[in-house]
Amino acid sequence: MSLLITGGTGYIGSHTVVELFNDNQDVVIVDNLVNSSTNSLDRIEQITGKRPTFIEADICDKAAMRKVFTEHDISAVIHFAGLKAVGESTQIPLSYYHNNVAGTVALLEVMTEFNVKNMVFSSSATVYGESNVSPLVETMPTSATNPYGQTKLMVEHILFDLAKSDPQWSIILLRYFNPIGAHSSGLIGENPNGIPNNLLPFVSQVAVGRLAQLQVYGNDYDTLDGTGVRDYIHVVDLAIAHLKAVSALANLEGCTAINIGTGNGTSVLQIVDKFKEVSGADIPFKISPRRPGDIATVFAEAKLANTLLAWQAERNLDDMIIDTWRWQSQNPNGFE
Numbered sequence: 423m424s425l426l427i428t429g430g431t432g433y434i435g436s437h438t439v440v441e442l443f444n445d446n447q448d449v450v451i452v453d454n455l456v457n458s459s460t461n462s463l464d465r466i467e468q469i470t471g472k473r474p475t476f477i478e479a480d481i482c483d484k485a486a487m488r489k490v491f492t493e494h495d496i497s498a499v500i501h502f503a504g505l506k507a508v509g510e511s512t513q514i515p516l517s518y519y520h521n522n523v524a525g526t527v528a529l530l531e532v533m534t535e536f537n538v539k540n541m542v543f544s545s546s547a548t549v550y551g552e553s554n555v556s557p558l559v560e561t562m563p564t565s566a567t568n569p570y571g572q573t574k575l576m577v578e579h580i581l582f583d584l585a586k587s588d589p590q591w592s593i594i595l596l597r598y599f600n601p602i603g604a605h606s607s608g609l610i611g612e613n614p615n616g617i618p619n620n621l622l623p624f625v626s627q628v629a630v631g632r633l634a635q636l637q638v639y640g641n642d643y644d645t646l647d648g649t650g651v652r653d654y655i656h657v658v659d660l661a662i663a664h665l666k667a668v669s670a671l672a673n674l675e676g677c678t679a680i681n682i683g684t685g686n687g688t689s690v691l692q693i694v695d696k697f698k699e700v701s702g703a704d705i706p707f708k709i710s711p712r713r714p715g716d717i718a719t720v721f722a723e724a725k726l727a728n729t730l731l732a733w734q735a736e737r738n739l740d741d742m743i744i745d746t747w748r749w750q751s752q753n754p755n756g757f758e
């Protein structure tokens with residue numbers, strides 16, 4: 423039996439495949455390479471000594487997906503595939519709804535045809551919207567403020583409805599907080615296209631000299647130093663959460679949403695200071711206006727993952743920044 427990993431050549435997917443291989447599980451990756459390359463497969467092989475089975479296909483292509491399920495004995499799907507840039511989603515919303523929502527529905531239809539009814543889905547803390555006060559708890563009301571967030575919320579609703587309609591389905595929605603860091607080998611890590619939108623890839627590209635200056639979006643929030651506070655989570659801890667979620671599927675009925683965070687908040691300036699300390703590099707920054715859509719503080723209540731998955735974050739902020747810097751300094755231009 424194999425696990426199907428959609429989006430498995432991407433940032434979180436590639437780290438998860440490494441942890442699944444370390445746990446001696448078989449995997450099949452499907453990815454259309456829209457935001458990744460097969461270089462990550464070479465690196466996974468370098469780390470683990472095993473090369474994942476890889477099929478270049480789009481999850482929206484039902485014929486291609488049927489072929490995958492015909493040729494491989496799939497027990498469950500970890501569904502990472504999707505587009506993830508918030509700003510881009512406001513410019514090309516239809517691509518986001520097509521890929522993330524229609525693509526997931528197509529995948530679920532094919533899974534149903536092949537009677538594969540186990541899924542772990544990549545959701546996001548973005549579904550908590552703007553009004554809830556941290557720590558964010560899984561039972562809080564959800565909402566979305568941009569097309570990307572809408573797609574995550576719509577897929578969550580689809581998965582809740584599906585599980586209600588048929589008790590054979592077992593689904594876990596992992597609501598990730600802010601994944602950062604890289605594998606400790608420095609061989610795989612985040613490799614954004616173009617100018618990064620997220621804080622950590624931006625800071626590390628400034629540290630390595632690819633970008634001149636960080637803009638800190640606002641220092642007038644009601645936080646310890648006025649800059650935005652987030653719950654950063656090491657990507658390897660996040661990968662391990664997927665491993666635990668897959669094994670928990672057998673014991674959990676229906677559809678369950680679970681936060682994956684540390685429960686701690688870190689400000690932008692704390693990240694900059696830690697990055698300077700770890701890298702020894704200068705990180706020039708200027709204070710800029712707030713970024714539309716941002717809120718002051720976001721962190722998780724992380725107890726449910728411990729109760730249901732026997733998971734908790736093991737890696738601290740030092741580990742996250744040290745590993746980010748190792749990846750960035752060993753691969754100043756990403757996988758290229």
Ligand code: NAD
Nearest residue numbers: 429432433434453454455456457458480481503504544546
């Ligand atoms: P990523 O872009 O590195 O990985 C996603 C992968 O999916 C890419 O390799 C891409 O080529 C592939 N893909 C996209 N559309 C596809 C399609 N239609 N068919 C097949 N493959 C397709 O992103 P990531 O950071 O690894 O994120 C993985 C998942 O986690 C995404 O669903 C993302 O929305 C979600 N998520 C990410 C974060 C984050 O900060 N990185 C936070 C919360 C949730």
Ligand code: UD1
Nearest residue numbers: 508546548619620621624637638639650651652690715716
């Ligand atoms: C962003 C998305 C969120 C998505 C998440 C993971 C927005 C509004 N939210 O979350 O939907 O799920 O990424 O992909 O885009 N910052 C700077 N300068 C920068 C970049 C960021 O000061 O150049 C600050 C931000 O204001 C924020 C913090 O750093 O306070 C973290 O930002 P980021 O990494 O983009 O993550 P989120 O905003 O939490």
